[in-house]
Amino acid sequence: xxxxxxxxxxxxxxxxxxxxxxxxxxxxxxxxxxxxxxxxxxxxxxxxxxxxxxxxxxxxxxxxxxxxxxxxxxxxxxxxxxxxxxxxxxxxxxxxxxxxxxxxxxxxxxxxxxxxxxxxxxxxxxxxxxxxxxxxxxxxxxxxxxxxxxxxxxxxxxxxxxxxxxxxxxxxxxxxxxxxxxxxxxxxxxxxxxxxxxxxxxxxxxxxxxxxxxxxxxxxxxxxxxxxxxxxxxxxxxxxxxxxxxxxxxxxxxxxxxxxxxxxxxxxxxxxxxxxxxxxxxxxxxxxxxxxxxxxxxxxxxxxxxxxxxxxxxxxxxxxxxxxxxxxxxxxxxxxxxxxxxxxxxxxxxxxxxxxxxxxxxxxxx
Numbered sequence: 001x002x003x004x005x006x007x008x009x010x011x012x013x014x015x016x017x018x019x020x021x022x023x024x025x026x027x028x029x030x031x032x033x034x035x036x037x038x039x040x041x042x043x044x045x046x047x048x049x050x051x052x053x054x055x056x057x058x059x060x061x062x063x064x065x066x067x068x069x070x071x072x073x074x075x076x077x078x079x080x081x082x083x084x085x086x087x088x089x090x091x092x093x094x095x096x097x098x099x100x101x102x103x104x105x106x107x108x109x110x111x112x113x114x115x116x117x118x119x120x121x122x123x124x125x126x127x128x129x130x131x132x133x134x135x136x137x138x139x140x141x142x143x144x145x146x147x148x149x150x151x152x153x154x155x156x157x158x159x160x161x162x163x164x165x166x167x168x169x170x171x172x173x174x175x176x177x178x179x180x181x182x183x184x185x186x187x188x189x190x191x192x193x194x195x196x197x198x199x200x201x202x203x204x205x206x207x208x209x210x211x212x213x214x215x216x217x218x219x220x221x222x223x224x225x226x227x228x229x230x231x232x233x234x235x236x237x238x239x240x241x242x243x244x245x246x247x248x249x250x251x252x253x254x255x256x257x258x259x260x261x262x263x264x265x266x267x268x269x270x271x272x273x274x275x276x277x278x279x280x281x282x283x284x285x286x287x288x289x290x291x292x293x294x295x296x297x298x299x300x301x302x303x304x305x306x307x308x309x310x311x312x313x314x315x316x317x318x319x320x321x322x323x324x325x326x327x328x329x330x331x332x333x334x335x336x337x338x339x340x341x342x343x344x345x346x347x348x349x350x351x352x353x354x355x356x357x358x359x360x361x362x363x364x365x366x
Contacts, residue, residue: 042068045095046075056083060095069095085363130221134214152195163188223327229270229299230325233258233289238274248272251289261317262305267298290325299324333357
């Protein structure tokens with residue numbers, strides 16, 4: 001994310017940004033102001049204005065390499081309000097020189113290789129972590145089973161000894177039939193052994209529950225991996241062509257126009273399919289499309305820019321809605337949020353969206 005220079009009184013600042021620190025007052029106490037650290041000798045590359053700690057400006061994203069360019073918001077042509085909002089987002093800004101470097105095909109190819117390598121390492125680390133967690137749970141379960149078995153064995157042995165001692169004391173106190181007493185003791189011992197054997201199914205049931213939970217978690221991980229490049233597109237009219245091939249071509253043409261509208265022309269479609277059974281009613285609602293894209297990065301860009309479609313007056317894009325392809329578990333978790341959203345809209349609230357597992361009010365556009 002691009003670095004910014006500003007003196008902000010916002011108390012909610014991301015703790016992951018390494019360039020921010022707590023400012024201290026004269027007595028050494030930390031205040032609620034956050035100061036973005038940077039080179040005090042920097043200046044705007046366009047107007048030459050000095051960039052201080054209280055100057056609102058953006059630094060080129062390639063600053064970690066060889067570029068140290070800054071540009072103030074006056075030269076950028078953005079308002080204070082827009083700058084404050086952009087500063088708390090995943091903003092990417094490059095100076096003109098670095099932008100030309102980034103557009104170079106050789107540089108982008110090298111960057112793509114590095115990103116792919118980083119993703120492979122993260123996936124391998126995740127798989128290893130899942131395997132380690134499964135192994136640890138298995139070892140913990142075995143240790144617990146052995147502990148339970150040892151405890152039951154100890155309890156059984158101590159119980160037998162106590163029963164035998166009690167019976168011997170009664171024999172000393174009152175003469176009874178020794179043969180009958182022996183049979184009763186044998187019967188008690190058999191009961192204790194049966195109780196010990198009955199503990200086996202309980203342990204097996206516990207093990208089955210743990211293994212089932214692990215399998216569900218692994219299945220969810222696989223579902224997420226398979227859907228990571230997918231989006232679901234609602235509201236695109238269905239083609240009336242005679243052949244399936246031509247209908248797919250028509251859908252691809254609409255998607256290409258839509259990608260152009262949201263400024264992601266480089267996105268490629270690996271496959272597209274209509275979900276559900278086609279309605280016999282020609283005026284019925286069109287079926288949604290599941291679109292598999294060529295990369296996760298293009299999927300994120302399309303979802304981020306999809307809101308611009310509803311603002312487009314021409315082209316019939318106002319009825320188009322795009323969201324990511326959710327797993328059944330994610331859809332189930334989303335149902336109560338959708339119900340809450342509908343209820344609050346029915347009560348008169350406006351500009352509500354579901355974000356990060358909550359129903360929140362949409363930020364006003366500047």
